[in-house]
Amino acid sequence: MSDKPPIITFENITKRFGKMVAVDNVSLSVQEGEFFSLLGPSGCGKTTLLRMLAGFETPTEGRILIDGEDISSVPPNKRPVNMVFQSYAVFPHMSVADNVAYGLKVDRVPAAERNRRVEEALELVQLGGLGGRKPDQLSGGQRQRVALARALVKRPRVLLLDEPLSALDAKLREQMRTELSTLQEKVGITFIMVTHDQDEALALASRCAVMNRGLLQQVASPNDLYEFPNSRFVADFIGTVNLFEGVLAVDEPDHAVIKSPEISTDIFLDHGVTGASGGVVWAAIRPEKIELHKRPEGSTAPSMGDAPPGANAVAGTIRHEAYLGGESIYEVEIGGGRRIKVKRSNLTRWDQEDFALGEAVWLCWHACSPAVLLS
Amino acid sequence: MELSWTKAKAVFAGALGPPLFWLVLFFLVPLGIVWAYSFGHNVGLTEISFTGTFANYARAIEPLYLKIFVKSAWVAGLTTGLCLVVGFPVALAITFASEKAKAWLLLLIMLPFWTNLLIRTYALIAVLRTEGYVNMSLGWLWHGGGLIAALLGLKPIGDFQPLELLHNNFAVILGLVYVHLPFMVLPLYSALDRLDRSLLEASLDLGAGQMRTLFRIVVPLALPGIASGVLITFIPALGAYLTPDLLGGPDSQMIANVIERQFKRANDWPFGAALSFVLMYLTFIAIAIQALMSRRSPEAR
Amino acid sequence: MASARKYPVGPLEYLRRWQMQAWLAAVGLFLYVPLIALMAFSFNDSRRNIVWKGFTLKYYDKAFHDASLIEAFGNSMTIAAVSTVVSLILGAMVALVLWRFRFPGKTVLDGALALPIVVPEICMGVAMLVFFARVMPWPQGLVWPLNLGAIIISHISFSFPFVAVVVRARMASFNREMEEAARDLGAGEWRTIVDVILPHMAPSLVAGALLAFTLSLDDFVITFFTAGPDTVTFPVKVYSMVRFSVTPEVNAASTILIVLTVILTAVALRLQGDPAVTAGHAPAADKS
Numbered sequence: 001m002s003d004k005p006p007i008i009t010f011e012n013i014t015k016r017f018g019k020m021v022a023v024d025n026v027s028l029s030v031q032e033g034e035f036f037s038l039l040g041p042s043g044c045g046k047t048t049l050l051r052m053l054a055g056f057e058t059p060t061e062g063r064i065l066i067d068g069e070d071i072s073s074v075p076p077n078k079r080p081v082n083m084v085f086q087s088y089a090v091f092p093h094m095s096v097a098d099n100v101a102y103g104l105k106v107d108r109v110p111a112a113e114r115n116r117r118v119e120e121a122l123e124l125v126q127l128g129g130l131g132g133r134k135p136d137q138l139s140g141g142q143r144q145r146v147a148l149a150r151a152l153v154k155r156p157r158v159l160l161l162d163e164p165l166s167a168l169d170a171k172l173r174e175q176m177r178t179e180l181s182t183l184q185e186k187v188g189i190t191f192i193m194v195t196h197d198q199d200e201a202l203a204l205a206s207r208c209a210v211m212n213r214g215l216l217q218q219v220a221s222p223n224d225l226y227e228f229p230n231s232r233f234v235a236d237f238i239g240t241v242n243l244f245e246g247v248l249a250v251d252e253p254d255h256a257v258i259k260s261p262e263i264s265t266d267i268f269l270d271h272g273v274t275g276a277s278g279g280v281v282w283a284a285i286r287p288e289k290i291e292l293h294k295r296p297e298g299s300t301a302p303s304m305g306d307a308p309p310g311a312n313a314v315a316g317t318i319r320h321e322a323y324l325g326g327e328s329i330y331e332v333e334i335g336g337g338r339r340i341k342v343k344r345s346n347l348t349r350w351d352q353e354d355f356a357l358g359e360a361v362w363l364c365w366h367a368c369s370p371a372v373l374l375s
Numbered sequence: 376m377e378l379s380w381t382k383a384k385a386v387f388a389g390a391l392g393p394p395l396f397w398l399v400l401f402f403l404v405p406l407g408i409v410w411a412y413s414f415g416h417n418v419g420l421t422e423i424s425f426t427g428t429f430a431n432y433a434r435a436i437e438p439l440y441l442k443i444f445v446k447s448a449w450v451a452g453l454t455t456g457l458c459l460v461v462g463f464p465v466a467l468a469i470t471f472a473s474e475k476a477k478a479w480l481l482l483l484i485m486l487p488f489w490t491n492l493l494i495r496t497y498a499l500i501a502v503l504r505t506e507g508y509v510n511m512s513l514g515w516l517w518h519g520g521g522l523i524a525a526l527l528g529l530k531p532i533g534d535f536q537p538l539e540l541l542h543n544n545f546a547v548i549l550g551l552v553y554v555h556l557p558f559m560v561l562p563l564y565s566a567l568d569r570l571d572r573s574l575l576e577a578s579l580d581l582g583a584g585q586m587r588t589l590f591r592i593v594v595p596l597a598l599p600g601i602a603s604g605v606l607i608t609f610i611p612a613l614g615a616y617l618t619p620d621l622l623g624g625p626d627s628q629m630i631a632n633v634i635e636r637q638f639k640r641a642n643d644w645p646f647g648a649a650l651s652f653v654l655m656y657l658t659f660i661a662i663a664i665q666a667l668m669s670r671r672s673p674e675a676r
Numbered sequence: 677m678a679s680a681r682k683y684p685v686g687p688l689e690y691l692r693r694w695q696m697q698a699w700l701a702a703v704g705l706f707l708y709v710p711l712i713a714l715m716a717f718s719f720n721d722s723r724r725n726i727v728w729k730g731f732t733l734k735y736y737d738k739a740f741h742d743a744s745l746i747e748a749f750g751n752s753m754t755i756a757a758v759s760t761v762v763s764l765i766l767g768a769m770v771a772l773v774l775w776r777f778r779f780p781g782k783t784v785l786d787g788a789l790a791l792p793i794v795v796p797e798i799c800m801g802v803a804m805l806v807f808f809a810r811v812m813p814w815p816q817g818l819v820w821p822l823n824l825g826a827i828i829i830s831h832i833s834f835s836f837p838f839v840a841v842v843v844r845a846r847m848a849s850f851n852r853e854m855e856e857a858a859r860d861l862g863a864g865e866w867r868t869i870v871d872v873i874l875p876h877m878a879p880s881l882v883a884g885a886l887l888a889f890t891l892s893l894d895d896f897v898i899t900f901f902t903a904g905p906d907t908v909t910f911p912v913k914v915y916s917m918v919r920f921s922v923t924p925e926v927n928a929a930s931t932i933l934i935v936l937t938v939i940l941t942a943v944a945l946r947l948q949g950d951p952a953v954t955a956g957h958a959p960a961a962d963k964s
């Protein structure tokens with residue numbers, strides 16, 4: 001990131017509703033031009049954080065700065081941010097154009113300029129020519145575009161989006177995802193989006209903050225969140241993961257070994273672990289990073305090359321297969337009733353190595369694949 | 376997401392003040408005075424002294440008046456029952472009608488509801504009286520029957536004796552059902568309309584017949600709506616004044632007629648006040664029973 | 677209907693069963709035959725008005741030349757109009773307070789506001805009689821329409837809680853995000869109310885106005901207890917006429933009022949598009 005001052009700063013924000021702590025001492029900053037996402041399960045405090053930024057809630061403790069200025073005492077109608085609401089909140093009694101013009105009318109923008117800007121905004125969200133329609137004549141996707149245009153026409157410093165895609169059906173959601181990101185590139189405004197959908201956050205955001213139970217868990221790029229999660233919560237919340245609880249048997253600067261009672265093989269790592277103090281650790285391995293090989297009677301464990309023989313390889317039996325078209329997800333039992341998820345891309349139309357239920361297999365992975373989690 | 380009133384005291388006070396003032400001065404105070412009167416007694420022609428006596432209430436439960444209370448409750452109960460029996464199928468039909476038919480049927484039920492009560496009662500008088508349409512039609516049929524009898528060479532059946540349909544208890548109950556039917560149908564409809572259709576389909580799918588589905592699924596789930604329909608019908612029927620006054624005979628007096636007489640003719644305000652409050656307490660008891668019933672119902676919403 | 681019978685009746689299509697249709701027809705006849713007969717015979721050229729003797733408008737002519745009837749009608753309309761306006765304002769105010777604010781004594785206010793709706797008319801009637809006889813005697817011999825004051829006040833007392841119920845039910849379906857959106861786009865409190873909250877409230881105001889107007893026009897008992905000899909309303913006048921006999925003049929006057937009611941209902945329905953709203957129920961579209 002640049003060393004410019006951040007556009008938004010949350011400083012030790014805490015919000016309590018009675019006894020319930022919705023947001024617990026969150027500090028966070030967002031840079032200009034970012035597509036920032038607040039991600040977490042419902043009730044994690046992400047929406048509360050967004051609403052405090054918009055001015056609909058006041059923080060119990062802490063400060064919120066926009067462009068370095070404390071906006072705690074600024075009412076929502078005077079803040080340089082605009083919001084796209086979850087329900088879109090398109091005024092049902094006004095035409096599309098009147099909806100978009102509303103914020104400008106309130107600001108007493110002269111009619112000529114207002115009309116020009118409304119036209120522009122409608123073009124921007126591909127609703128040109130629909131200004132005369134009433135909201136009840138629009139589809140869900142079109143109503144969302146109205147909400148977007150209505151907020152963007154005011155040229156806010158930051159655009160806030162509250163679960164913008166949750167009310168759309170799957171196909172439309174996919175399409176709007178692409179459009180949102182092109183839109184953000186086009187207008188160059190900082191976007192802050194709240195979502196509970198990890199796919200949405202990964203696909204759109206340049207940076208994500210993962211929250212759980214009011215606490216900030218991790219702030220990172222989508223790639224880092226997926227490959228370098230800092231906790232079991234993040235690893236499990238983003239994507240699918242196989243977790244093994246164990247202890248660090250070896251911890252050298254250039255390699256480490258985790259022994260877990262849940263799995264019969266050593267988990268070998270090609271790097272040292274920092275910060276571990278001899279306690280419990282977790283090895284997290286993503287399903288697509290595990291290879292699947294046939295296991296004929298009497299065969300020995302395949303070696304991955306970057307791990308000593310006998311490490312990072314375990315015998316198992318296929319117990320379940322979910323064919324998803326582009327890929328297949330296998331559940332493989334490795335003894336002790338433990339099942340491991342393995343994802344395998346269907347690279348050819350006639351798969352040469354078809355795995356059947358009950359088939360004996362080897363599972364193996366590279367030494368760089370497991371992520372080590374300390375909490 | 377309600378706002379605490381302390382957040383906007385001026386707006387709160389400004390908006391609440393006038394209606395609250397009105398409610399207190401022009402409703403609660405008058406009721407309070409009647410309540411106070413019910414514990415007083417007449418001194419001279421217009422003077423009333425507040426003695427804190429319960430004599431008026433004691434008199435209100437004397438057999439003469441107790442009988443009228445019981446009778447009023449019975450008439451109101453019968454009216455409510457008839458409205459329920461007549462109205463339930465109507466509400467059911469409206470609920471499962473197409474959108475267009477639903478709008479028209481609702482309008483059909485509501486139009487009499489909007490029409491002036493006195494006019495509707497008057498219309499019934501015109502139907503029921505001895506020279507009314509019912510007796511006229513019956514007389515015509517009788518006459519026709521007589522002609523046929525004469526043609527067949529039978530004995531003449533004599534002159535038509537008009538039925539006494541007006542100024543009796545039958546007329547009062549018919550009138551009350553006529554007036555209160557929409558009161559029953561509308562809450563029933565709104566309860567049935569909220570009902571999840573798939574519950575009925577599930578019942579039919581699991582092998583229950585229409586009647587079984589109706590009594591085991593629809594009625595229990597619509598119970599809060601039925602209770603509120605019963606209440607909304609029972610309360611005005613219990614306090615009905617106009618219908619027994621115009622359609623009833625000397626023996627079909629209801630409690631409201633007795634109250635009216637105390638205030639307008641007998642000029643015994645304290646006793647009238649006590650009767651009024653007994654009526655109000657009965658009303659409150661009915662409301663309390665309904666509240667208890669709807670709390671116990673399976674659909675807590 | 678005949679063509680609709682060509683496919684079998686679905687299990688939940690109760691309206692297409694003949695038993696149901698017969699029942700509905702019987703109820704319809706029960707509700708409408710007396711009213712239609714009453715209207716039809718107002719045009720019958722016969723005093724005894726049993727047998728149809730030919731069309732005439734003479735009873736309308738008589739009714740229109742009956743000064744006391746006209747005066748009563750005018751009084752009723754004036755009372756209903758004034759009471760509707762005031763009830764609408766008071767009812768909307770208290771509904772907004774109950775919708776918007778959390779405050780101590782809210783349940784008590786809620787209960788007190790329900791009282792005028794549930795208290796039997798006769799009790800309210802005697803309360804008003806006592807109040808205007810002993811506490812706040814309404815001056816006699818005031819010029820019209822001030823002499824109607826006591827009746828108007830009583831009518832407002834029982835009408836505005838009904839308006840409050842209707843408005844509040846409507847506000848319950850208000851999406852709070854609409855209000856926040858207006859604030860977010862720069863509108864102040866007042867502007868938000870005018871631009872977003874009032875438009876949402878509008879249908880309930882129409883329904884409330886219709887309800888208040890009808891309640892006032894319909895009321896006999898409470899008016900009967902507050903009216904003086906020079907403040908006769910239409911129902912009180914009809915009552916005194918009915919006591920004597922059934923006459924074609926009453927039929928004519930009643931017909932006028934029925935037609936007026938139908939027109940009013942039609943106008944209100946046109947204004948809000950859905951008859952279900954008028955009954956105080958949420959429109960079907962809001963449920964999905």
